Amino acid sequence: MMAAPPRDFYEILGVPRGAGQEEVQSAYRKLARAYHPDINKDPGAEDRFKEISEAYSVLSDPGTRRRYDAFGADFRQVPEDVDPETWARARAGRGRRAGSGARAGAGAGPGGPAGFGEGADFEELLEGLFGGRAGRAGRGWGPIPGADQEAEIELTVEEAYRGGRRSITVGGRRIEVNMPAGVTDGQRIRLAGQGGRGSDGAAAGDLYLIVRIAPHRRYRVEGRDIHVHLPVSSWEAALGASVAVDTPGGEAKVKVPAGTSSGRRLRLRGRGMPNPRGTPGDLFAEVRIMVPPTLSEQERRLFEQLAAASEFDPRRGR
Template identity: 75%
Template structure:
């Protein structure tokens, strides 16, 4: 398996970057690599990689764990000292362990252990060879699984019954405002520990499914706003559906196709800060068939208007 890229490298930011820099980098990359706008075959995998990196680095606590332990941070027990961990890794010469990690049905990738490191073996090296037998119970490993949500489910939150690999079923509380790539932690639902040690945690990675009307970027939601020619030319107040319900949107006069109108705070809610925005992109529509009266009016407009949409006048 190819080594996973450093999350800072994925976002193209320095390891000392502040949260604003990380957010700006994420938004720029999402716009470029979202599968809805980038049809490159590798765009979806790149988009998932970007979302995962942002979900880790945007949370200060998770970022500290990642800085200390790298991609192993979800598997390392919370009371392990980073310096001891680094010395143990260095003492092993960075080699892969042949004592393969226990498989709980999620696959190797689900543990974030692409290096193939056995946590119990490393802990034993830290404490003078007293590992699984001499040191006592070893906590269970954390695990991951994907959770696919509709835009409405991610916006509103709620409860879902899910089936995990191996057939285990769980009733999951989904917080309102989940973003693509965000992790939902289920404490004590991960791998079994040795002896009487506590179980690890299960992290559900949210994946927001494609939607016929909405496109989600971070906490911002985008949609198309169809307008009649006269609404776009004269201005109007129109109704538009959002995941949070119907909203009224004021369309300024002389709005051409492609103009973006913003509804502040009507994007994805956030439990730790302000919500995103809702962006409506104008698209001018004409009737599929014109009545005789409509045709006459359009002909009159064509006769009196000096407007040239191609800018040649």
């Protein structure tokens, strides 16, 4: 029984071959969320997730993607110095010699490599390209280092603040990552030797993780600074108070000066994102004055007395 050819990576992500990096990234993130084994408990979800991750790891790297577009499913095996046009002509010639059983190579797009016959052998094709210089199993051009790869890792604000160990799946491989505390959105983290595998004993490439901080219902992160809303009562704002504010590092106290209005930002130095190599960010608490949704009889009387006694006009600011 003949083995099925590998699925096309563009087909796996559901994007056209001319898709830009943002479109590839968007498709990957959507599919990864849908099929992540921690979320999707379907028996086939993990295999689908591995397939999606491998497709993204190839198409997200410009260099690796160019080789995939040129050589299709054989892109990992073809030596770096092979010209794509020479490769296409060699495949076409062997495909014709293989007879009517020739079929299109997996991953070859429009205008790409021609058919590679059933009877043709990958190593024989390489020998034909190099006139026997290559030899069997890749001898002749020497070890080929693995390609560098990129992948995204999404963290909550709390995870980015604390750091710690995370498990991710890239190209079907599960990798343990020790995230440093205080990583920021867009930061690249290099994992040496965790990229594409080399051939003939050559070193593997590196894996670069790009940090993405997920939207949070309470915190907004800008660089290393964290912004949060601080609800206070009308009397706390008028009289001043020391109130608690939640931060990713735990509860902190902030002094609300007397006469504070909504929108005022109170700064807590050093309570933003940690910085292992320098000054940590700050936390900015934006005051929001809240009033009771319903008033007791006593509260109503007191507010009425205040309204009668006060000459303050908020529309005029005095």
